Structures are given as C-alpha cells and as structure tokens.
Amino acid sequence: MAGAPPVEARGLVKRYGDVIAVDEVDLTVEAGDVYGYLGPNGAGKTTVLRMLLGLITPTAGQVRLFGRDPLVSGAAALEGVAGFVEAPRFYPYLTGRKNLELLAALDGGEAAKRIDEALDTVELTDRQRHRVGGYSHGMRQRLGVAAALIRDPRLLLLDEPATGLDPAGMRDMRALVARLSLAGTTVLLSSHLLAEVEELCNRVAIVRTGRIVFEGALEDLKRTAGGGWRLRTTDDGRAAEVCRTQRGIAEVRVDPLELRFEATEEAAAALSVALVEAGLAIRALAPHTATLEDLFFRLTEDGADPVSAAGRPAETEAA
Amino acid sequence: MPALRTVYAWELRKLVAQKRTYLGLAAAALVPVIFVVALTLQNGEPEDVAFGRYVRQSGLAIPPVILIFGSYWLFPLITALVSGDIVAAEDHNGTLKTILTRSVGRGRIFAAKVLAAVTYAIVALALMALTAVIGGIIVSGFHPLVTLSGTTVSAGRALLLIGASLLVYLLPLIAIASIALLLSTVTHNSAAAVVGALMISLMLQLVTIIPGLGVLRPYLLPTQFNAWQGFLRTPADWTPVIRAAWVCALYALPCIGVAYLNFLRRDVAGG
Numbered sequence: 112m113a114g115a116p117p118v119e120a121r122g123l124v125k126r127y128g129d130v131i132a133v134d135e136v137d138l139t140v141e142a143g144d145v146y147g148y149l150g151p152n153g154a155g156k157t158t159v160l161r162m163l164l165g166l167i168t169p170t171a172g173q174v175r176l177f178g179r180d181p182l183v184s185g186a187a188a189l190e191g192v193a194g195f196v197e198a199p200r201f202y203p204y205l206t207g208r209k210n211l212e213l214l215a216a217l218d219g220g221e222a223a224k225r226i227d228e229a230l231d232t233v234e235l236t237d238r239q240r241h242r243v244g245g246y247s248h249g250m251r252q253r254l255g256v257a258a259a260l261i262r263d264p265r266l267l268l269l270d271e272p273a274t275g276l277d278p279a280g281m282r283d284m285r286a287l288v289a290r291l292s293l294a295g296t297t298v299l300l301s302s303h304l305l306a307e308v309e310e311l312c313n314r315v316a317i318v319r320t321g322r323i324v325f326e327g328a329l330e331d332l333k334r335t336a337g338g339g340w341r342l343r344t345t346d347d348g349r350a351a352e353v354c355r356t357q358r359g360i361a362e363v364r365v366d367p368l369e370l371r372f373e374a375t376e377e378a379a380a381a382l383s384v385a386l387v388e389a390g391l392a393i394r395a396l397a398p399h400t401a402t403l404e405d406l407f408f409r410l411t412e413d414g415a416d417p418v419s420a421a422g423r424p425a426e427t428e429a430a
Numbered sequence: 431m432p433a434l435r436t437v438y439a440w441e442l443r444k445l446v447a448q449k450r451t452y453l454g455l456a457a458a459a460l461v462p463v464i465f466v467v468a469l470t471l472q473n474g475e476p477e478d479v480a481f482g483r484y485v486r487q488s489g490l491a492i493p494p495v496i497l498i499f500g501s502y503w504l505f506p507l508i509t510a511l512v513s514g515d516i517v518a519a520e521d522h523n524g525t526l527k528t529i530l531t532r533s534v535g536r537g538r539i540f541a542a543k544v545l546a547a548v549t550y551a552i553v554a555l556a557l558m559a560l561t562a563v564i565g566g567i568i569v570s571g572f573h574p575l576v577t578l579s580g581t582t583v584s585a586g587r588a589l590l591l592i593g594a595s596l597l598v599y600l601l602p603l604i605a606i607a608s609i610a611l612l613l614s615t616v617t618h619n620s621a622a623a624v625v626g627a628l629m630i631s632l633m634l635q636l637v638t639i640i641p642g643l644g645v646l647r648p649y650l651l652p653t654q655f656n657a658w659q660g661f662l663r664t665p666a667d668w669t670p671v672i673r674a675a676w677v678c679a680l681y682a683l684p685c686i687g688v689a690y691l692n693f694l695r696r697d698v699a700g701g
Contacts, residue, residue: 164531167697185535186431194531200524204447213440217532219432258528 115178116141117192117266117297118163123172125158132158134321136172140266140299140314145292147312147329148301149403151411155321156301160196160270163299164189176266194268194299198275199255203244207235207254210243214258222261229257232287248275256287266297273304285311309403319411332406339399340379342370345392353389357382371399434538434545441516441546450515451550454508458554461504462496462562466569480578480659488573489566490588494662496562497599501655505599506606506631507624508554513547514610514623517693521618526698540693544686547611551603559596563589581664591666595658598671601678602654606631608682608689615689618700648673651681 118140125133133155140146150156161167163174165181165188174181179188201210208226215222230236233253243251252275259267272288273281281304288311292298302308308315309329316326325332344350347370354363354370359378364371374382379396386393445451469475469485469492476482479498484491517540520526529539575588583591610627617623635652638644647653648670657674660667 161527161699164527166527166530167699168695186533189531189533196527198524200528202444202447202523202525205444209447213443214528214532216436216440217432217529217534219533262532
C-alpha cells in the first residue's frame with residue numbers, strides 16, 4: 112500500500128446512546144505533515160484518536176492507516192504507527208525501563224535495541240530503574256513519548272503531549288516533534304495549546320462538538336481571517352483622517368499606540384503614498400495576521416457558523 | 431507479530447512483580463505448615479476428615495487432608511485472586527490501551543492472560559502439595575497410606591496417586607479461573623471478579639438443598655472439587671474423574687469463549 116496517506120478517516124461517527132461524541136469526521140494526514148487536531152475539551156478529539164488506533168469501534172465510517180483498516184487488520188494496521196491517547200499509562204509496579212522492555216517485546220523486531228536511545232531522548236536515563244508508580248505526571252508523559260519512539264514510527268499520534276509538562280519540558284517536547292518531523296516522521300498532534308500548534312503544524316483540523324469546522328493548511332485558515340493592518344505615523348490623528356478619505360480602507364480604528372484598519376494589499380500600498388503626500392512619515396505599516404487563537408475562538412465558540420467562519424465548508428477541502 | 435510465548439512470558443513477569451501474587455502463594459504454602467505445626471504441638475488427629483485419622487501413620491495422608499480442607503474456598507480464592515485481576519488490573523491501571531497499540535493482536539494478549547492465570551493456579555497448588563508432602567514426611571514419615579477403600583498402598587504409589595489427584599483437582603480450579611476471568615473481562619473490576627467467582631461457586635453448592643434439585647449434584651461445579659478422591663480408592667474409581675473432566679470443560683469453555691469475544695470487541699475507552 113505504498114503511497115496511501117498515513118491517516119485517512121472518512122465519515123467517522125461515534126455515538127454513545129443519544130450522545131454523538133464524533134459526528135461525520137473526515138481527516139486526511141499526508142506523509143510529512145505535522146497535523147494539528149484542535150478543539151476545546153469534550154469536542155471528541157480523543158475519541159477520534161482512539162478510533163484511529165483501533166481501540167474503539169466507530170459507529171459508522173472508516174479509518175485507514177497507510178491504507179490499512181485497524182478493525183480488519185488489527186495490530187498489523189498499526190505497523191509504523193505509535194503514540195498515545197490521553198495520558199500515557201504504564202504498570203506502576205514495574206520500572207520505567209521494564210515497562211519499555213515489555214512494550215518492546217510486544218513490538219518485536221528491533222524495538223528493544225532502541226530503548227537506551229529513547230530513554231536518552233526524553234531524559235529519563237537516570238530514572239529508568241525506578242518504578243513508574245513514583246514518577247511525576249511529566250515523567251510519565253515523557254516515558255509515553257519514549258514508548259512511542261521505540262517503535263520507530265512513520266506516523267506519530269500524540270494526544271495533548273505537553274499536558275503536565277513544565278515550561279522547559281514543553282519546549283523540549285516541541286523541539287522533539289520538530290526534529291522528528293524534519294527526519295520524515297508524520298505527526299498527528301491533538302492539542303488545545305494554540306501556540307504549540309501554530310509553531311509546529313502545517314495543517315490543522317478544528318473540531319467543535321464532534322464536528323470538523325475547518326480542515327486545511329494553517330496558511331489557508333489564516334487567510335480567511337481577512338486583511339487587518341496596523342499603522343504608526345508621525346501624527347496618527349491626521350493619518351486617521353487620510354485613511355477615512357482613502358478608497359479601499361475600511362474599519363479604521365484609533366488605538367492609543369497605533370491605527371488599525373482593513374484593506375487589501377493594493378489599497379494599503381496606495382494609502383502609504385497618500386500618507387507621504389499628506390506630509391506624514393510612516394513609522395510602521397504592517398499586515399496584522401490573525402493569530403490561530405482568534406480564529407479558534409471564532410470557529411469554536413457559541414454562535415459561530417462553521418461554514419462562513421471558515422470561509423469555506425470543511426467538506427470541500429481536498430484530500 | 432511476537433509469539434504467544436513472548437507475551438505469556440511477560441504476563442508471568444507482571445505477576446512476579448505484583449504483591450497480590452505472593453499473597454495467594456504464601457497462603458498456599460502456609461496452610462500445610464500451620465497444619466503440620468499444630469499436629470506436632472498437640473495429640474489427637476482430625477478424625478472427622480477422610481484420611482484425618484492416618485495423619486500420624488503416614489505423612490502422605492496430610493496432602494489429601496489439606497486438599498479436603500481447602501477445596502471449596504481456599505484454593506478457589508487463591509486462584510480467583512489472580513485470574514479475577516488479570517484483565518481488570520489492566521483496566522484499573524489504564525494499560526490496556528498501552529499494550530493494545532503495539533504489534534500484538536488482542537486474541538494473543540488474551541490467550542497469554544488465560545495461560546498465565548492457569549499457570550498461577552498450578553504453581554499455587556504445587557506449592558501447597560510440596561510443603562504438605564515435605565512437612566508430612568518430616569512429622570509422620572514416608573509410610574504406606576490407607577486409601578478410602580481401606581486398602582493400603584505403598585508410599586511410592588501413594589505419592590503417585592496424590593500427584594494424579596492434584597491434576598484432577600486442577601480441573602474445577604481451571605473452571606473457577608475461567609469464571610473469574612470472564613468476570614474480570616466484563617466487569618473491569620478486580621474485586622467484583624474475585625468475589626463474584628467465589629460466590630458463584632458457593633451458590634452452586636446451595637442449589638442442591640432445593641428439594642428436587644439434588645439430582646443435579648453430580649453436575650455442579652463444587653462437586654468436582656471432590657472428584658480427585660476417586661484416585662484414592664482401590665481400584666481407582668474413574669467415574670467422578672471422567673465426569674469432572676467434561677463438567678469442568680462445560681463451565682470453563684463457554685466462560686473463556688465469552689470473555690475472549692468480549693475482549694476482542696470491546697471499546698477501550700478508559701485509561
């Protein structure tokens with residue numbers, strides 16, 4: 112099945128009685144992607160990850176990992192796939208190293224030979240002989256990453272990997288994901304830490320109460336936010352008057368330190384000429400791109416309209 | 431996919447690393463020791479138990495006495511302690527998702543757990559037998575044994591018969607392990623599975639007091655705990671032994687089958 116995308120989910124539904132936890136989710140993660148799966152708590156992110164790993168059976172829909180269905184092929188579908196859902200869990204009465212040895216035995220192949228390196232990568236070498244029962248949350252999280260690394264995965268699924276880590280741990284985790292991605296590992300990362308996703312991911316899916324409200328490139332998502340601009344001049348008061356009379360400039364707002372307005376790139380260029388002609392020097396004129404956070408709240412908070420907010424419906428997103 | 435042998439070996443290593451394992455093994459080893467110590471500290475013998483009056487004539491009478499004493503609840507409890515926990519503990523620790531996202535199929539993990547649970551029952555029983563035989567020989571010597579038929583067999587033959595009896599006693603123990611495994615798999619709760627398996631066994635015993643249901647007695651699980659005594663007669667009475675084999679299979683196989691299907695299909699949502 113060479114060429115099949117690492118993750119392909121179509122029409123995933125998971126229903127618990129009357130509750131629809133996941134509603135018609137489509138996901139495609141291409142080789143090399145660092146894919147951010149974003150949504151508020153309770154939006155069904157973890158349920159989708161569990162379905163991807165074959166831990167729970169979808170009520171409807173299909174999952175393919177590198178072209179293989181975990182429900183049909185079982186553990187064979189997880190070949191080249193590693194990761195964890197929710198907090199990684201281990202046997203508390205075994206040492207960190209013994210836990211990895213056990214999992215390496217269940218992996219077979221060369222996994223056992225990668226234990227030392229994996230422990231080193233997550234900086235648990237010093238504590239490997241201690242029982243996991245005494246590990247802090249952050250250490251367990253790191254052991255979870257080590258447990259994934261010994262599988263030498265081509266696809267890494269991480270559910271809120273930074274949870275419970277201190278700032279240094281979060282920085283290390285981000286660096287590790289970036290490094291793995293550079294080395295060719297495809298990563299699917301669920302998170303509600305928007306800065307993390309913005310820094311690491313090239314593609315995102317945003318879910319809201321079980322439904323995907325946006326799926327596509329992070330760049331495309333940002334483009335839907337429209338063109339905000341920030342302007343600082345030698346005289347902002349007069350500049351505001353110029354802005355208001357200039358064509359193509361809208362929503363002019365005077366903030367204490369700067370002016371804000373909406374415009375296309377051409378209109379903003381024309382404005383700069385007009386400002387200079389009016390005898391004003393421009394200190395700064397820069398597009399103000401919406402942060403992922405702005406977009407996230409717009410898409411996931413009550414009253415948001417999935418289709419118009421995203422600029423286009425998620426369903427039309429090309430696979 | 432890693433071999434069943436590998437997965438089984440790790441199931442055993444997990445048992446070795448848990449305190450609960452030693453609780454049962456310690457009980458299995460201590461009961462004969464306590465019995466032997468009590469025997470040396472006082473006169474008289476437990477006459478109300480079969481073989482009880484021979485415990486001073488031959489040390490080999492002690493294992494059957496312990497087996498009779500522990501048959502209905504002690505060894506079932508020791509067995510259920512592990513088999514009732516072996517799946518539910520994974521739920522409790524949240525480790526089911528950890529081991530089910532590696533390269534081993536669910537069926538093989540389950541098979542390894544069944545084998546480990548049965549292995550534990552065998553080890554506990556063997557440990558009891560070993561301490562009982564050694565302790566018995568120390569206090570009462572390696573002498574010929576009077577069987578349930580009143581005949582006397584040589585010490586060597588008696589030892590052989592005790593070994594065969596233990597194998598027969600293992601059959602209902604495996605049935606109890608299967609019930610505990612089923613409960614462990616479907617309830618996700620270790621305590622419920624351990625207690626549940628014992629209660630089912632004891633309730634089955636009560637069924638026979640309902641008038642008219644006495645005919646069921648030979649086919650109930652608790653009755654099979656005495657089937658081994660067929661070997662301690664001359665000539666050996668194979669009827670209860672053969673019945674124990676198929677009756678226990680009738681209890682064990684459906685339980686294992688249902689537990690297997692449940693384990694194969696269940697949603698692993700916890701942890």
